Structure formats: structure tokens, C-alpha cells
Amino acid sequence: MNRFESKVALVTGAAAGIGRATAQRLAAEGASLMLVDLQAETLAETAALCAGGSGKIIVQACDVSDPAQVEAAVRRCVDELGKLDVLVNIAGILSLDHTHELTLERWNQVLAINLTGTFLFCKAALPHLLASGGNIVNTSSTSALAGMPYGAAYGASKAGVMALTRTLAVEYGKKGLRANAVSPGSIKTAMGSRAHLPADLDFKLIERHMPLDKARGPEVVANVIAMIASDEGAHINGESIRVDGGTLA
Numbered sequence: 001m002n003r004f005e006s007k008v009a010l011v012t013g014a015a016a017g018i019g020r021a022t023a024q025r026l027a028a029e030g031a032s033l034m035l036v037d038l039q040a041e042t043l044a045e046t047a048a049l050c051a052g053g054s055g056k057i058i059v060q061a062c063d064v065s066d067p068a069q070v071e072a073a074v075r076r077c078v079d080e081l082g083k084l085d086v087l088v089n090i091a092g093i094l095s096l097d098h099t100h101e102l103t104l105e106r107w108n109q110v111l112a113i114n115l116t117g118t119f120l121f122c123k124a125a126l127p128h129l130l131a132s133g134g135n136i137v138n139t140s141s142t143s144a145l146a147g148m149p150y151g152a153a154y155g156a157s158k159a160g161v162m163a164l165t166r167t168l169a170v171e172y173g174k175k176g177l178r179a180n181a182v183s184p185g186s187i188k189t190a191m192g193s194r195a196h197l198p199a200d201l202d203f204k205l206i207e208r209h210m211p212l213d214k215a216r217g218p219e220v221v222a223n224v225i226a227m228i229a230s231d232e233g234a235h236i237n238g239e240s241i242r243v244d245g246g247t248l249a
Contacts, residue, residue, distance in 0.1 A: 003230040005030030005054065008081045010074065012064055012121060013091030015042040017189035018139065020049070021222035022088055027053035029226065034077035034084075036062045037091065056081060064091045064117030074124040084128040086229045089118040089138045092157075094191050096150040098198050107153045114157035119164060122179075126172070135178035135233070137225050138165045142185035142209065142244045149205040150198055158183075162240050169238030178237045180228050184221045185244030186211040211245025 009026050013019035015037035023035055023046050032055035037043040040061040047057045058080055062069045078084055092114045095106055118138055129136065141158035142148075148155045161181060168179035186209065221243045227233055228241065242248060 002030040002054075003226070003232065004086070007085040008032045008034070008055075008077065008083050009086035009088060009229070010034040010036065010077050010084060010121075010125065011088045011090060012036045012062075012117070013089075013139075014046050014059075015039040016046075017090075017191055018184065018187065018218040018221045018225075019088075019090040020046045021218040022090060022225050023050050025219070025222040025226045026086075026088075026229075027051075027055060027057065029230075030054050031086070032056040032081050033058070034073065034081060035059045036064070036073050038063055064121065065112040067120055070117070070120040071124050074121070074128065078128050083132050084125055085132045085134040087121060087125045087129060087134070087136045088225060088229065089121055089136070089161075091117055092139060092191070094151075094154055096154070096197055096201075097152075098150060099152040101198075102152055110153035111157045111160070114154070115160040115164070118161050122164070122168060126168075126177070129177055130172065130175055133176045135180070135229055136165070136168060137229050138162075138179070138181040140165070140181040140183045140240055142183050142242060142248055144183060144240075145242070146209070146248055148209060150201060165240065166238045173237055178233070180233070180236055180238065181240040182221055182224055182228070183240050183242045183244065185209060185242065185247045186215040187221060187243070188215050188217055209247055211247045212249070213245055216245065 014035035027050035
């Protein structure tokens with residue numbers, strides 16, 4: 001399939017996990033890509049993995065919570081690749097703490113990256129997406145739909161992403177823009193494996209968020225993102241699609 005031939009996509013959080021898998025999938029389908037992440041070295045590795053596609057690949061290290069860096073990334077994307085058709089916001093961090101021990105600094109950090117970063121990229125990209133009749137795919141989480149133990153900041157940030165996505169869909173839908181979200185759950189990524197866990201966590205609470213079959217790799221989320229972002233998703237707007245192996249079924 002070449003659903004993204006002649007299309008330009010900007011993917012945040014592209015250095016690893018779902019972001020890398022999504023970049024590879026879009027590149028394989030012909031997209032030109034602007035890849036963004038704070039981790040420059042692993043971002044370059046993603047670019048190398050995407051190099052076999054027909055589109056052009058450019059990368060930029062970027063703190064998604066910094067408005068100036070976000071605006072510069074979007075501007076460079078349009079300047080060098082000519083336009084912007086698809087924005088995929090995947091950059092995020094995970095913090096798991098007892099809520100009564102969660103510091104305000106950590107709360108602010110999680111929301112700054114997961115929610116404010118998503119907002120900043122949407123805001124900067126909107127004029128270009130409206131010009132191209134493009135679309136946005138944001139990354140929420142099953143933690144926005146069901147209580148995630150020890151994940152107060154993470155769940156709140158992802159619920160905010162879901163609300164932001166629906167707002168954009170309604171506000172700009174009649175102007176030709178689509179905005180959707182994916183809500184992954186039980187996906188094996190480095191972010192999940194690196195997450196700090198409270199020493200005395202209750203594993204029975206964690207088990208409430210286990211899939212019906214097994215945890216899967218990030219490519220299963222990338223597959224859904226590619227469908228939503230393509231013309232095959234033309235009648236999907238304001239939706240959040242769970243990719244969680246039936247965890248919340």
C-alpha cells in the first residue's frame with residue numbers, strides 16, 4: 001500500500017516505541033516525514049530505519065513543551081517538505097507514584113509533555129493542516145477511560161488529550177480537518193519498562209489493566225494510526241480508538 005505517497009507527516013516521540021513504529025509504517029507507505037524527539041541519537045536511528053521509503057526524511061531534536069521549539073519544528077517541516085498533511089502526536093512520559101507522594105514538580109512535568117506538548121503542536125500545525133485538508137492523530141491512553149492505579153498525572157494528561165482531540169474535531173470539522181486519538185493499553189515499549197514503580201504497589205490493582213490475550217508491540221498501534229490518518233479514515237472524526245487487546249471491553 002502507498003496510502004501516504006505525496007503526503008507529509010510530522011511525528012513526535014519518533015525516537016522509540018510507538019513513535020518509531022509509526023514513522024516506519026508511514027515511510028513504508030510513501031510518506032515524507034518530519035521526525036521529532038528530544039533524544040537526538042535514537043531519533044537518527046529511526047530516520048535510518050525509515051530511509052528505505054520513497055519520501056524524504058528530516059529530523060529535529062525538540063522539547064515538545066517549549067513553544068519556540070515546537071513552532072520552529074513545524075516551520076522547518078513546511079519549509080523543507082512543502083506542506084503538512086498529517087500530525088501525529090506521540091511524545092509522552094509515564095510516571096507511576098502513590099498520589100499522596102506525587103510531587104507538584106512531577107505532576108507539572110507529565111502534563112507539560114503529554115498534554116501541553118500535544119496542544120502546542122496542534123496549535124502550530126493547524127493553519128498548515130487546514131490548508132492541506134489534513135488531519136491530526138493524538139495519543140491518549142486507556143488510563144483516560146478507566147482508573148489507572150498510581151497514574152494520577154498520566155491519566156489526567158491523557159484524559160486532557162482526549163478532550164482536546166474532540167474539541168478540535170468539532171471546532172474545525174466543517175473546515176475540512178479531522179482530529180482523532182488512539183488509546184493504547186498493554187503495549188510493550190521502552191517507556192513502560194523504564195517507568196518507576198512504587199516499592200509497595202498492589203499488583204492486583206495493576207492486573208485490572210491486563211489484556212485478554214497478551215501485551216503486544218508498538219506496531220499494532222502504528223497500524224491503527226496509519227489507517228486513521230489515511231484517506232480510508234475519511235469518515236472518522238472526533239474518535240478515540242482503543243488498541244488494548246480487549247482490556248476495557
